[in-house]
Each structure stands twice: as C-alpha cells, then as structure tokens.
Amino acid sequence: MSAGSSAALAGHFAPSTLSYRDGHIGLVEVGEGPTIGYLHGMLGNPGVHPVLDELAATGHRVLAPSLPGFTGSSEAGGLRNLHDWVVAASEIIDIAGITGAPLVASSVGAMMALEVAAVRPEAFGPMVLIAPFGLWDDDDPVADPFGTTLSVQRAMLTEDTTVSAAFFDDPSDLPADMVVEHGVHRYLTRTSAAQLIWPLPEWGLAARLHRVSNPVTLVHGAKDRIIPSSYLARWSAALPNVVATHLVDDAGHQADFDQPAQIAQIAAAAFA
Template identity: 85%
Template structure:
C-alpha cells in the first residue's frame, strides 16, 4: 500500500522535509527523492535538515531514497507519549510501515541506528541489509560514550561532525530564510535536540547488547575515526556483538555523523552493501 501523503508542504520547504505523512494525532516529515530500488534512511541526532548531501548521494546510485523523520525530529510533530524505549521502538515500527520501507535496505545513523537494531531484534522482516553509522546502544565503563548534552551548543556541534560546516543545515539559519521562519527553524532545532536527548540521556545503554543475537539482517558497520561521542573502538565491539556483520569501515576525517562529514563515502559503502 502506498503511503498516505497529505500533500501539505512544510512551511520550511527547501530547508526541511517537503512532505508529511499522517501519524497518530499528528504527522511525520518525509523526504523522498530519486528513482530506482528503494533505500531507506533513518537519521541520527541531526534529524533530516533540508540540505542533506547523503540523501543526494544515495539517490545518485541510482536509488529511490525515502527518509522519514522520527517523532519530535525535524519536520515531525512532537514526540508526545513516547515515555520509554519500548514506545520509541513501536513508533519506529509504525514509521517504517507508513513510509513504505518495510523490508527495504536501510542506512541508519546514530540514534536512528540504535532504534533500527532494536526493531530488527524483534521484527527482522522490518529491514533488508543495514548500513549502520556509529550506533548508540553499547557501553563500556573503561571506554565510556561521551555526553553530547552536558555542554554548550557550539561544543555539541563540534562533537557531532569533524567539519562543523557539514552540520550547517541544522545549526545555521539560512541567509534567505524569512524572519518568521528563523523562529520556526530554532523551534525545530530545539525539538530535535530534545527528542535525541530522550533516547540517549543521561546514559545511552538500554540493554541492547542482550538482544543483538536476534539481529539476523546483514549489517555493515561504519564509524568515524574522529568520533568524539562514541569512541572508534566501539566499531570492534559492535562487530563482535552482532551475529551477521558483513563489513566494517573506519572512515578518516569524520566525526560521529559520518553521513554528514563524508556523505559520498557512506553512499559508496551502501552501494556495495546493497548490491
């Protein structure tokens, strides 16, 4: 069944998701571009800002790229009623179905990669092969994950991408944005950070390690060599914990959100994984 598109453009069209899907009592944002086999993209902490090079790179493969925004993130209604991890996993399952991504290959980043793993552990048919960029969900007391929320916005920005300009679509107000939309851009930014914090603060460890043996999907792991949130050593931890890892990639000159720092590289990895 095709997704139920409302056809309503976002007031930030060109900067945020151009379409919406009805979801519960609100909506979720949806970016869809390109033609070819369907590939899903599940965003990380930065959501789906309008200028998002990895989506263009994935579409150039060529693919039909479908990138929904989770509740509370850019372009979607607030995450009302999502009280715990179980609620978030159920919401992710609904979003995947609404966006028409059930069974499709998936690129997922950061908090989105964590939720994709949680869903795959209980619903393996939700995805095909997965490319996961720096997932949250594991914890080592001797090599802890950093807290990106116990700091200033500028420091958080430096923690998310090695090249701070790579996250400009999220953190900076476009020069041509009307004054009233600047306020809305700020609201989206605040809500996105709040939704991400619900998932990983104060400790991004929900017992996922005990469920990973159920993830049977082929998984390709990607991690930034300069990740200041999740140490690069976690690439090996994930590779040991997951039962069906088909490739690992440590990407130079990339921070936590490799999909923003090195979008062409992530697209090449995805093309090989989904071939």
C-alpha cells in the same frame, strides 16, 4: 507553533508529510530506482543533506522519514520509554514505505533500527549502520553530547562543522518570522535525541542483538568525539551477521554528513 508557520517552515526544508497518529511525520524522497531507507541521526533531516543525493546517485530511490520530534515531524508526545519509541519506529517504517528495504541508519537512528530488527526480523533488508548508540563500556565510556554548549555539541557531531550548517545555522533566505520556528525545530530535535540517549545510551540492547539476523555493515568515523572508534570492534563482536566494517577517515560521529560520498559507496557495495 501555528499551523501556517509550521507549514511554511516545512516547505523551506521540502519534506512531504504523512499522517501519523494525531500528527504527522516528515518524509524526504530523493532519486529513482529500487527503494532504500535512511534513518537519521542526532542532526535529523535538516533540509540540505548531501548523503541523500549521494545515495540516490547510486541508482536508488531514497526514502528518509523523520522520527517523532525531529525536524519535519510532530512532537514526540506520549513516547515515555524505549518500548514506546520502538513501537513508534516500527509504525513509521510502514507508513514511510521502507519496511523490508535495505537501510542506511546513523547514530540514534542506527540504534532504533537495531531495536526494531531485534523484535521484527522482516523490518529491514541489509543494513549499513553508522556509529550506533546502544553499547556501553565503563572503561571506554560514550561522551555526553548534551552536557555542553551548542557550539561544542556541534564540534562533537561532525569533524567539519560547516556540514551541519543546515541544522545549526538559520538559512539566509529564511523569512524573519520563520527564524524563531527554525530555532524551535532545532530545540525539539535535540530534545528528542536526548530522550533516546540521555543520561546513558544503554537500554539493554546488547542482550537483544543475537536476534538481529539481517546482514550488517558497520561504519564508524575515525574522529568520532562521542562514541570512541573502539566501539566498531565491540559492535562487530556483538552482532551475529556482520559482513563488513569500515573506519572512515576525516569523519566524526555523523560520518554521513562528513563523508557522504564514501557512505554512499559503502552502501552501494552492501546492497549490490
């Protein structure tokens, strides 16, 4: 991927870039006021993302970094295992300026937030976690979103498939030579997500959750086709400081895409 074409694609999605190791991370900034962080899920930060605007509308400055390999950031080179990912995520929250701030995190981002919080108590303030990966029950397993077609994966991620258009569809105003680049970014994002949770999204997090001391609000889409909604109760029982739980109607795995206004309302109450 050439530097020029990569920059043009990044410009289409309008993130800023911050130096990170030998590459960069993408950072989306929206709104004004006290800072809150947002750690994305499997869909990354694919440009148009209403939940960021909804969070900003609650009177906050929202900072949303992209994890390595996800849209807007350099490839996830050198991240060989969970330990490497946790160290990387810890570095990134410092670079992005969200250390110690309240956090909204979704899916794989919620799992990474918990891993960081377990070893670094000051990493975040109150957290709103949307359908985190990281627990596993053989009698009620988490579905594999990667052993299927792209169209089926799309239907698994959100209840309304149109809300993920910025990730799965090539924008109509994207120059022809950038369409391939969009596909590359989509491939790298899916590969990075798979590196975190495939073949089983269970890295022993349950044994570390007792160290997560900050207040946690749990959110789960009632129509999540990847992580059963029964996991809301499992997380509530496993975490030591759960202050509220919410089962969101008409929302799939990434409820932040399906119901962004409701997520923002939940976050505003959690961070008040």
